[in-house]
Amino acid sequence: MRIGQGYDVHKLVEGRELWLCGVKIEHRLGLLGHSDADVATHALCDALLGALALGDIGKHFPDTDPRYKGISSMRLLEHVMQLVRRAGYTLGNADVTIMAQQPKLAPHIEEMRGALAKAMGADINDISVKATTTERLGFEGREEGISSSAVVLLRRQEAFENI
Numbered sequence: 001m002r003i004g005q006g007y008d009v010h011k012l013v014e015g016r017e018l019w020l021c022g023v024k025i026e027h028r029l030g031l032l033g034h035s036d037a038d039v040a041t042h043a044l045c046d047a048l049l050g051a052l053a054l055g056d057i058g059k060h061f062p063d064t065d066p067r068y069k070g071i072s073s074m075r076l077l078e079h080v081m082q083l084v085r086r087a088g089y090t091l092g093n094a095d096v097t098i099m100a101q102q103p104k105l106a107p108h109i110e111e112m113r114g115a116l117a118k119a120m121g122a123d124i125n126d127i128s129v130k131a132t133t134t135e136r137l138g139f140e141g142r143e144e145g146i147s148s149s150a151v152v153l154l155r156r157q158e159a160f161e162n163i
C-alpha cells in the first residue's frame, strides 16, 4: 500500500464561479485560478500523485499551458487516476477536507462525493468529503480564500487481485 497527502489554497474573488469537488456552488465569490480553481480536487490530485512520488499537479498541468485554462479539474483528476492505474495501483480510499468560512457546504457533500467517485471510477463509499470553518480565524475565516487537504491510500493492483 502507499499513502499520499495533498494541500492547496485558492483566493476568493468576485466574478468567478465557485467549484468544489466538481460541484458548482452558488456564492457571491469564486476561486481564482488558471483552471476552474477547484481547490479540493487539486488537493486530492496532489495526494494521488504524492502517493506514487510522481510530483504535483503544477508539474503535470502547468498554469502556463493554455490547454488547462478554464479546464474542469475533474478532467485533471481523471488523468491522474489514469496515471495511478498505469502504475499498477487502485484506490483504497480518499478523505478530503475543505476549510471554508462561507458558504455552508453541508448540503453539497453527497453530490461532491458522487462527482469525485464518478471521475475516479471509485465506489462512493471509498470517498469521504468533509467541510469545516476555521472559526473565523486566518485567511479562510476572513473569507479571503479556501484551503483543502486530502489523504489517499492506494493499493497495489496485483496484491488486491490475489486476495
Ligand code: MG
Pocket (backbone or CB within 6 Å): 008, 009, 010, 033, 037, 038, 039, 042
Ligand atoms: Mg490549485
